[in-house]
Amino acid sequence: MPNLSPNRHDPTLIALGDAIRRIRQKKGLSQEQLALLAGADRSHLGRLERGDNEIAVLLLVRIAKALNISVAELMQEAAL
Amino acid sequence: MPNLSPNRHDPTLIALGDAIRRIRQKKGLSQEQLALLAGADRSHLGRLERGDNEIAVLLLVRIAKALNISVAELMQEAAL
Numbered sequence: 083m084p085n086l087s088p089n090r091h092d093p094t095l096i097a098l099g100d101a102i103r104r105i106r107q108k109k110g111l112s113q114e115q116l117a118l119l120a121g122a123d124r125s126h127l128g129r130l131e132r133g134d135n136e137i138a139v140l141l142l143v144r145i146a147k148a149l150n151i152s153v154a155e156l157m158q159e160a161a162l
Numbered sequence: 163m164p165n166l167s168p169n170r171h172d173p174t175l176i177a178l179g180d181a182i183r184r185i186r187q188k189k190g191l192s193q194e195q196l197a198l199l200a201g202a203d204r205s206h207l208g209r210l211e212r213g214d215n216e217i218a219v220l221l222l223v224r225i226a227k228a229l230n231i232s233v234a235e236l237m238q239e240a241a242l
Contacts, residue, residue: 098219136218146242154235157233162233
């Protein structure tokens, strides 16, 4: 059974997922590469980018680090 | 049994918890008041401020909104 969060399609998660995808693509990284760099599960990262999964702050920190930006910059990109 | 996160005393969580407490106190809010405004459990908020609990991004957004700042500003205050 797919592990869909009850927060699926929450506007905040969609904005954050879009920001992660935009910055990842700007840096020329694939989802697989970012998942590896951030120590995240590839399918979890895919759901995050679609705004389907809630995200814990420690993973957010690892994703920002892997993208070589601060969490504050990532949040600004997401307008959060 | 106390619900302690395996991430207890993680430096990221401590920095974020300290930032939430500093801004809350600057705004003259009690933990009870912030918990009520953010729709959070008071004891969960207490553990967050001590860096004992992991935090989900949707709660972080509600806390920032209750403190009348953006999540990006909260992250800047935590130097994250």
